Amino acid sequence: MRYLFFACLLLISHLATAQTGAGLKLNEIQVIGSHNSYKKLPDPRVMKFLLKFRKQLGDEGNPIRIDYGHLPFDSQFMYHMRGLEIDIYNDPQGGALYKRKVNAFVHGVPVRSHVEELKKPGLKVLHIKDVDYQTHYYTFKQSLLALKQWSDAHPSHLPIFVNVEPKTGGPGDQSSALRFFGFKRVVPFDSVAYGEIDAEIRSVFGDSLTNVLTPDRLRGHYTNLKEMALDHGWPALDACRGKVVFIMLGGSKDTYLKGHPSLQGRAMCIYGSPERVDVAFVMQDESISDSANIVKLVKQGYIVRTRSDIETMDARANDPHRKLTAFASGAQITSTDYYVPDLRLSTFEVQWDGKHSGRINPVTIPARKADWLEE
DSSP, X not given: OHHHHHHHHHHHHHHHHHHHTTTOBGGGEEEEEESSTXXXXXXXXXXXXXHTTHHHXXXXXXXXXXXXXXXXXXXHHHTTOOEEEEEEEOOSSSOTTSBOGGGGGSTTOOXXXXXXXXXXXXXEEOSBXXXXXXXXXXXXXXXXXXXXXXXXXXXXOOOEEEEEEEOOOOHHHHOHHHHHTTOOOOOOOOHHHHXXXXXXXXXXXXXXXXXXXXXXXXXXXXXXXXXHHHTTOOOBHHHHTTOEEEEEOSSOHHHHHTTOGGGTTOSEEEBXXXXXXXXXXXXXXXXXXXXXXXXXXXXXXXXXXXXSOOTTHHHHHTOOHHHHHHHHHTXXXXXXXXXXXXXXXXXOOOOOTTOOSEEEOTTTOGGGTTOEEOO
């Protein structure tokens, strides 16, 4: 009988460890995050107009690629998302995104947004300037406040990985014909604007960034982030619960790094080539063709972001191949638009079995057989 008692104790201990992730490091888990997390479905009248020119727009401009949307952040977190992506536009004077130029061609849809926040200077949030503008959060600060409010209310949550993309172009940058019709170029990000990103994060999370896993905190005693990653020197998962890590994708990394060698004093990490000494996060979005390389990078110690679906195609085909490949690759962050199925398209869904918040990484710790994690 006592052997049965001890066996039960061991089982309970294993289950508790599996759920809490005790003894794990930050790179030894996997989570699912949403892609363009702020985005609502496009205005149906705009979509109807764009679809008329589907052939002329070609594959890259095919409007079905933007025919997806998300719930507000707090609802996404309840669906176990532990990653976000926020696109931001530089608007130092205010008003650069107040008008939606595509609406001039759509009957009954006003060009002026009538959104007062868009008249004011600051960083704005939306997908494609003048075209795909429906968003839950008009400003970067609004999106950060929504994130922090949920995080503060759930202090033991798994770390949330937030991809921040400074947008450097739009339709007005790509076409002189569109500029003739009033589409404006995107305001570029300079050193002042990159400083504004950090300032906005500090304004919401506090000057000390206590609950942010900054580059300085992740680097620890190492010389640079690459050295930390390759030495598997990531912090313990227990120390990362209730915290957020911001990672810049796209944009000008050299401008963001100027005056901040190895990202010293910066609020955000960066995605980049593993050859860079300031990189511990690598983006490999093609989870199928990049699968072997993702496994290699994860085993080396990097945190990798990949995607389980791209521009609605996998959902339309109801094809789980990319999703399953992403999960098996060991990529720590898998990005999706379908944590809830879009039944207009199919029953395609991206969740862990049992719909948990995360799991132990089967590549970094194969002996744990991908046990699930909560919070």
